[in-house]
Amino acid sequence: xxxxxxxASGRARPRQSDIARAAGVxxxxxxxxxxxxxxxxVLAEETKRRVVEAADAxxxxxDPIATRLASARNDMLGLFTFSATFPTExxxxxxxxxxxxxEEAAALGQDLILFTxxxxxxxxxxxxxxxxxxxxADGCLFFGRHVPTEQVERLVxxxxxxxxxxxxxxxxxxxxYVGADYVPASADVVRRLADLxxxxxxxxxxxxxxxxxxxxxxxxxxxxxxxxxxxxxxxxRTDGSDIDARRVRAWRDEGVTALVTEETDTGAALAAxxxxxxxAGLRCPEDLSLAMLGDPPAAGAASAHIxxxxxxxxxxxxxxxxxxxxxxxxxxxxxPPPLQQLVPCEPVVGSTIGPAGRQGQQ
Amino acid sequence: xxxxxxxASGRARPRQSDIARAAGVxxxxxxxxxxxxxxxxVLAEETKRRVVEAADAxxxxxDPIATRLASARNDMLGLFTFSATFPTExxxxxxxxxxxxxEEAAALGQDLILFTxxxxxxxxxxxxxxxxxxxxADGCLFFGRHVPTEQVERLVxxxxxxxxxxxxxxxxxxxxYVGADYVPASADVVRRLADLxxxxxxxxxxxxxxxxxxxxxxxxxxxxxxxxxxxxxxxxRTDGSDIDARRVRAWRDEGVTALVTEETDTGAALAAxxxxxxxAGLRCPEDLSLAMLGDPPAAGAASAHIxxxxxxxxxxxxxxxxxxxxxxxxxxxxxPPPLQQLVPCEPVVGSTIGPAGRQGQQ
DNA sequence: TGGCTCTACTAATACGTATTAGGGCCTTGA
DNA sequence: TCAAGGCCCTAATACGTATTAGTAGAGCCA
Numbered sequence: 178x179x180x181x182x183x184x185a186s187g188r189a190r191p192r193q194s195d196i197a198r199a200a201g202v203x204x205x206x207x208x209x210x211x212x213x214x215x216x217x218x219v220l221a222e223e224t225k226r227r228v229v230e231a232a233d234a235x236x237x238x239x240d241p242i243a244t245r246l247a248s249a250r251n252d253m254l255g256l257f258t259f260s261a262t263f264p265t266e267x268x269x270x271x272x273x274x275x276x277x278x279x280e281e282a283a284a285l286g287q288d289l290i291l292f293t294x295x296x297x298x299x300x301x302x303x304x305x306x307x308x309x310x311x312x313x314a315d316g317c318l319f320f321g322r323h324v325p326t327e328q329v330e331r332l333v334x335x336x337x338x339x340x341x342x343x344x345x346x347x348x349x350x351x352x353x354y355v356g357a358d359y360v361p362a363s364a365d366v367v368r369r370l371a372d373l374x375x376x377x378x379x380x381x382x383x384x385x386x387x388x389x390x391x392x393x394x395x396x397x398x399x400x401x402x403x404x405x406x407x408x409x410x411x412x413x414r415t416d417g418s419d420i421d422a423r424r425v426r427a428w429r430d431e432g433v434t435a436l437v438t439e440e441t442d443t444g445a446a447l448a449a450x451x452x453x454x455x456x457a458g459l460r461c462p463e464d465l466s467l468a469m470l471g472d473p474p475a476a477g478a479a480s481a482h483i484x485x486x487x488x489x490x491x492x493x494x495x496x497x498x499x500x501x502x503x504x505x506x507x508x509x510x511x512x513p514p515p516l517q518q519l520v521p522c523e524p525v526v527g528s529t530i531g532p533a534g535r536q537g538q539q
Numbered sequence: 540x541x542x543x544x545x546x547a548s549g550r551a552r553p554r555q556s557d558i559a560r561a562a563g564v565x566x567x568x569x570x571x572x573x574x575x576x577x578x579x580x581v582l583a584e585e586t587k588r589r590v591v592e593a594a595d596a597x598x599x600x601x602d603p604i605a606t607r608l609a610s611a612r613n614d615m616l617g618l619f620t621f622s623a624t625f626p627t628e629x630x631x632x633x634x635x636x637x638x639x640x641x642e643e644a645a646a647l648g649q650d651l652i653l654f655t656x657x658x659x660x661x662x663x664x665x666x667x668x669x670x671x672x673x674x675x676a677d678g679c680l681f682f683g684r685h686v687p688t689e690q691v692e693r694l695v696x697x698x699x700x701x702x703x704x705x706x707x708x709x710x711x712x713x714x715x716y717v718g719a720d721y722v723p724a725s726a727d728v729v730r731r732l733a734d735l736x737x738x739x740x741x742x743x744x745x746x747x748x749x750x751x752x753x754x755x756x757x758x759x760x761x762x763x764x765x766x767x768x769x770x771x772x773x774x775x776r777t778d779g780s781d782i783d784a785r786r787v788r789a790w791r792d793e794g795v796t797a798l799v800t801e802e803t804d805t806g807a808a809l810a811a812x813x814x815x816x817x818x819a820g821l822r823c824p825e826d827l828s829l830a831m832l833g834d835p836p837a838a839g840a841a842s843a844h845i846x847x848x849x850x851x852x853x854x855x856x857x858x859x860x861x862x863x864x865x866x867x868x869x870x871x872x873x874x875p876p877p878l879q880q881l882v883p884c885e886p887v888v889g890s891t892i893g894p895a896g897r898q899g900q901q
Numbered sequence: 902t903g904g905c906t907c908t909a910c911t912a913a914t915a916c917g918t919a920t921t922a923g924g925g926c927c928t929t930g931a
Numbered sequence: 932t933c934a935a936g937g938c939c940c941t942a943a944t945a946c947g948t949a950t951t952a953g954t955a956g957a958g959c960c961a
Contacts, residue, residue, distance in 0.1 A: 190674055192916095192917060192918085193917070193918065194917080202940075202941085203940070203941045203942080204917090204918080204941090205919085205920085205940080205941055205942080205943095206939090206940065206941075207918095208917095208918060208919060208920085209919090209920095209940090212918080212919065212920095213919095215919090215920090216919090216920065216921075218920095218921095218939085218940080219937090219938060219939060219940085220938095220939070220940075221938085221939065221940090224939080224940080236671050236693065236697070237671075238671040238672055238674050238675070239917085239918075240608075240675065240916090240917055240918075241675045242604055242607045242608045242613060242675070242916085242917080242918095243608055243916070243917030243918045243919090243946095244917080244918055244919080245604050245918090245946095246604050246605055246608050246916090246917080246918075246919095246945095246946050246947070246948095247917075247918040247919045247920085247945075247946055248918075248919055248920085248946085253652070272625065272634065275625045276625045279625050279653065279655060282655065283655035288652055288653060288654055288655065288672075289652065289653040289655075290615070290650055290651070290652050290653075291641065291650060291651040291652075291653060292650055293641060293644065293645035293650070293651075309600045309601075309603070310603055310650075312602065312603055312604065313603050313604055313607070331598075335552060554946095554947060554948085555947070555948065556947080564910080564911085565910075565911050565912080566911090566947090566948080567910080567911055567912080567913095567948095567949085567950085568909090568910065568911075569948095570947095570948060570949060570950085571910090571949090571950095574948080574949065574950095575949095577949090577950090578949090578950065578951075580909085580910080580950095581907090581908060581909060581910085582908095582909065582910075583908085583909060583910090586909080586910080601947085601948075602946090602947055602948075604946085604947080604948095605916090605946070605947035605948045605949090606947080606948060606949080607916095607948095608915095608916050608917070608918095608946085608947075608948075608949095609915075609916055609947075609948040609949045609950085610916085610948085610949065610950095
């Protein structure tokens, strides 16, 4: 019925059997000619030519669904996000990842299937089976803050190739991911500050326990320890609302000469800090240095020259695609590639850190 | 073989036939119970219960591949772009379209397949059949500057549902599209200027004959005619390089009180104009009004308050998806929906146009 | 007892491709 | 003239689910 309808509205897609009829051969032969013929069946050149010509003439394109059902591959990679794939607020931070994913997928001849996770699609079950939809693809990339662990675990256990973009601790080492290497990058920022004479600083972070935040804190602490920086009161957790000029002045009175903050989705932390610094009548970096662990929310604006490091999102996207295709093509009896990869973050010199002021010297 | 592999690595996923065996019924019954049973086959409650229990016990999840092979629809929409889908330079102008496409697709329970067009993928044929790949989806959206007319025509002729994003003249009315309605929006900008007393202005446009540019020019001309604006020298074609302070001063000396420009991919035209105005020592809008037919390149920057109109990209994306799904589900014997749709552009008040200065008054 | 209706289910087949096990036909050599 | 072998191709089947046609059995009536 449904097929009839498809056939009624315009000409139906040609199938291998149509080509077979046109070329005077069997469907098997068509499959052998147009498919890989991995089995090495011997075919006459003349026959191949006829089949290829017929296929061209009819505009044949293999049905990836049927291909997939019959064999395994369909050269499609899934991309599953646990929010909208194209978020409007955090466009700046998601977009480069998508760029990298698309670049590498195109280079490898893979198409992308976008799965929309929690976007409230009524027809699709939002239940425990929601994630299983991704199996139409050979493998799937995941990203987003929330991870439905059990479902992802079932996919992994079932041998389905998937790669998470961003470090994840969920499945004790069995969850493949490509993340950013925040720890050394964060430590390096602290080292740079220490090299400029800073001895007392404040690391203002969000009150959030995402791996990305934890990593940064660990890096800051490690860097501080290595540089002999005062650990007392170093880490400040906030949601941004309690950062104001008074507090910044108080820090400075305590001898703090540099502030470090982290990238957030909304940029609230950075905005709060820069606002408070300005309100306090302080200049940056003359009176107070400022560094950021990650990228400012909108490039091109005034925040463009914040010192710190940049997250290699594009490269993460590319690497994730590469890892995923490796997992897909990896024979089960071969050792797998490294499942968990960290990409280094590039330092950003910027113009918001400078030598420690007089308070810092002493 | 392949199946064996899947079964070897990790436990095999249970199939309907496994449930059938466990529940002591046929595969058909399982399909009826777990699928929708659209046909309304009568089943005993007790049987349903047994099947559901067995399915739960075995952790059954339907195989979407097989599901889609068995029914002709696969609830996937294609998105084909003739450049990278995620361009880096013109992110601001493409992104909202993608947002709209994804929103509506998700709302309609459709997944998206991104086809990577000209990204030089070696494994996929770049030949005349390249476009045929899109047929794996139920229908496909297209966008990008260049249109391989013959290939698209073959798809359209074959009854394949597709929708272009952006107005296109190629197939004499048979190519469905969703575009922006530039003509009245552009005319309205001119009318607003006229209402403020402007009588002589310059429309600085790119030397390019894309439908979007042509439409805007037609709108400007229509608006100028309606408002009794001087048509002489009104339209200025440029690539931006010959716009400088001297030229702006010369216009002003001729009695020009307002400049109108159009949105471009790079924002070069706008940048050249604002630069030249500043260089000429003129203020905007006090000395010279400035309007833009479209959106400034980067929101949030200094260019945020340019007067003119905004292109409803997000809405275009949504509408394109809606039209496409209509085309897909439209029974062949029914009249089709309107194939070519224009979405109105929203006026932007901004702060760069004001009353005509003294030159303009007289 | 044959026929009819109703309930509750199943057999058979389709979807489009991949794969495997052969099966004709032709040539060659004895 | 028959067997062996090479060459070229095809029949049959599998993949997992959806759908349609049909059947077995029970109950009822004439």
